[in-house]
Amino acid sequence: MRDGFIKVAAGTPKIKVADCRYNAEQIFTLMREADKQGVKVLCLPELCLTGYTCGDLFLHDTLLKGAEEGLQTILEATRNLEVVTAVGLPVRAQYDNKLYNCAALIQKGEILGLVPKIHIPNYGEFYEARWFASGAGVDTTVTLCGQQVSMSTNETLACQEMPNLIIGVEICEDLWAPEPPSAGLARSGATLILNLSASNETVGKASYRRQLVTGQSGRQVCGYVYADAGEGESTTDLVFAGHNMIAENGALLAERRFANGLTISEIDVDRLAYERRRMTSFTPDPDKEYWRGQFSLTVEETRLTRFVSPSPFVPQDEGDRAERCNEILCIAALGLKKRLEHTHAKTAVVGLSGGLDSTLAVLITAVAMQMLDRPASDIIAVTMPCFGTTDRTKSNAVLLAERLGCTLRTIDIGNAVKVHFKDIGQSMEDHSVTFENGQARERTQVLMDIANQTGGLVIGTGDLSELALGWCTYNGDHMSNYAVNAGIPKTLVRHLVSFISDDKAQEDRQLSDVLSDILDTPVSPELLPAIEGKISQKTEDLVGPYELHDFFLYHILRWGFPPKKVFRLALYALGGQYDRATILKWLKNFYRRFFSQQFKRSCLSDGPKVGSVALSPRGDWRMPSDAVAALWLDELEGLE
Structure with missing residues (x-):
């Protein structure tokens, strides 16, 4: 529950x-298993206490009484379990003698509330209107298992110890409707929607069902737990596959099909x-009132099993990664194309160092020129060797420009920098920040x-x-004049260059080879003298691994996670590559640098946003240049 x-x-x-007695035993056995595995909220299928396929037996008092007795058995058997469980059963309302398809929310022997199904399917293989009334507008109290229980569709349940955990419920067809109840529940504060379902299996239906669940979780910015009926339902005409899913904000976290049991995630x-x-578009519904019940949970650590990507900017699937790379290249090139058109620029000038960032910048520029039907010779690639330039990077820069067909210019800036240093009294032996920045500014x-x-x-050429x-x-x-890489993080820069290298392998082997060698070159600004012809200044030795920094960047900027949570997730996702002390060291460094260097971001050049994280002061990120990192750094103290 923490974090x-x-x-x-x-x-x-x-x-x-x-067979309500048998079903009750199966249900409380499953609840006990869920409790053993640390589950705090459990969703079970629609009408699972009786079975969804009871047909006209739903109208019989014997079955309804058996369902109530079965629920009472479950309540007694789980009196000591704090897992909040949604159980499906038919409930007769005393005030109108109608039968409702309900979810009973139970915990520690208490019925916390009843939620009736609103949209009753009566088409194709479904005949629910033959037995059940719609719960639309129902807001009453019924007696069930000797308890006075609210029955309402305008009800949510909030956890006292975890204010952001608010549960809402809808049932099966409610999700298929044009206006699912979960939309109103989410707008009223529900962060976790439970769906008790009995959706039979037909060819192709699973894919559509998956789209519904993940899409609804994304639209409503919620967690969504979908529990489907499975083995044991009547197969007279239908088959139920137990297609269980857990989704969060558009992403599928866990899925199981053609099997009974538990599907678990966080x-x-x-x-x-x-x-x-x-x-700002996520607002409450002004036309509908919802009331909120409460429940309590013991605060404890939640053991994580969900996947946390060690490289959140880079898709894990190779096909998805290739599609992402192609899309980013198109977005960045389109941005540059527009700028070149608007300014009537005759050339695009790129400083080509032989490193990853300048390589990607010139590749994007080449795509933009193709979009404009202009020759690559309109790209002026400038190599500017100085005190730290190695033969390897210089050679790669020259080869890259030649293979792309750019106009190549080589300008050695060493003498100009020496004259400047003489003018300001900077010793050539003083390799301080002035020594480095003087070259960069030249x-x-x-x-x-x-x-x-x-x-x-x-x-x-600078990246995100x-x-x-x-x-x-x-x-x-x-x-x-235009920063094409400004929205692309370093880990993704590498994959973009690799993607282009692989793509060009057949048509231009030499271009592919030079790109591969650039990928193998250590990341460096090459501002300090080389040692025996090799790069002496490696960026990641100075600021930390970009793999870590991109992980921090994503979780801090995209989701606003506090420092301790970022640290916990980094240990979970990257603990196999880096030890605790290393992760903590560079996380502190990230916060210090991120706050102290805001003044550089406050006056950024124009550049295209390509992903969910961007730092333009005109777009996604507004932060005072003199903000202090103390609160964030204080939270990390004592974690060594």
Whole structure:
């Protein structure tokens, strides 16, 4: 429960049609198993106490009495379990003698509430209107198992110890309706929707059902637990496959089909609450009132089983990754295409170092030129060797420009920098920040002046990760006329270049080879003298692994997670590669740099947003340049 995680489950018990005693035993056995596994909220199928396929037996007092007795058995058998469970059963309302298809929410021997099904299907293989009334507008009290219980569709349940855990319920067909009840429940605060279902299996239906569940969880920014009827239902005309799913904000966390038992994962309700807080379009329903009951849970650590990607910006699936890379290249190139068109730029000037970022920038620029039906020779690739440049990077820059067909210019800036250092009294032996930044600013000056000479634009090469860390020289590589990489994190830069290398392997082996060698080159600004011809300055030795920083960046910026939670997730996802002390060291470094370097982001060049995280002061991120990191760093103290 700490850090916003709550363990939930969709359960499908093996039942016997109309055998309420047997079904009750199966249900409370499943509840006990869920409790052993740390589950706090359990959803069971629609009408699972009787079986969904009872037909006209639903109208018989014997079955209805058996269902109530079965629920009483469950309440008594689970009196000491705190798992909140949604059980499906038919309930007769005393005030109108109508029968309702209900979810009973139970905990510790108490019925917390009843939610009736609103949309009653009566088409195709479904005949529910023959037996059940719609729960639309029902808001009453019934006596069930000797308890006075509210029965309402306008009800949610809130956890006292976990304010962001608020449960709402809808039943099967309610999700298929044009206006699912879960929409109103979510707008009234429900972060976890339980769906008790009995959806029979037909060819292709599982895919559509999956789309409904994940789509609804995304639209309503909620966790969604879908429990389906399975083995034991009558197969006279239908087959039920127990298609259980758990989704969160559009993502499928867990799924099981053609099997009884539990499907378990963890919902992050704090993440959902943050997203709703961020979205101004997520507002309460002014035309409907909902009332909220309460329940209590023991606060404890939730053991995580859900997948947390170690590289959240990079899809795990190879096909998805290729599709993502292609899409990003198109987005970035379209942004540059528009800027080149609008400014009537005759050239695009790119400082080509032989490193990853400048390589991606020139590749994107080449795509933009193709979109404009302009020759690659309109790209002026400028290599500017200086004190730290190695033969490897210089050679790769030259080869890359040649294979792309760019206009190549090599300008050694060493003498110009030496003159500048002499003018300001900077010793060549003093390898301080001035030594490094003087070179970076000279390079930017050269690029800007060449752009003026040729009527062109300077294309920025810095990426999103560098902007987050402030790993750029103010008014040096920090500045350009259009920054095509500004929305692309370093881990994704690498995959984009790799994607293009693989794509070009057949048609241009030499281009593919040079891209592969660039991928194998250590990330470096090459501003300090080389040692025996090799790179002496490795970025990740100085600021930390980009794999970690991109993980931090995603969870801090996209979801607003507090430091301890980011640290916990980093240990969970990346603990196999980095020890606790290493992760903590670089997380602290990330916060220090992120806060102290905001002044560089406050005056960024234009550049396209390509993903869910961006740092443009005109778009996604507004932060004062003099904000203090103390609160965030204090939270990490004592975690060594």
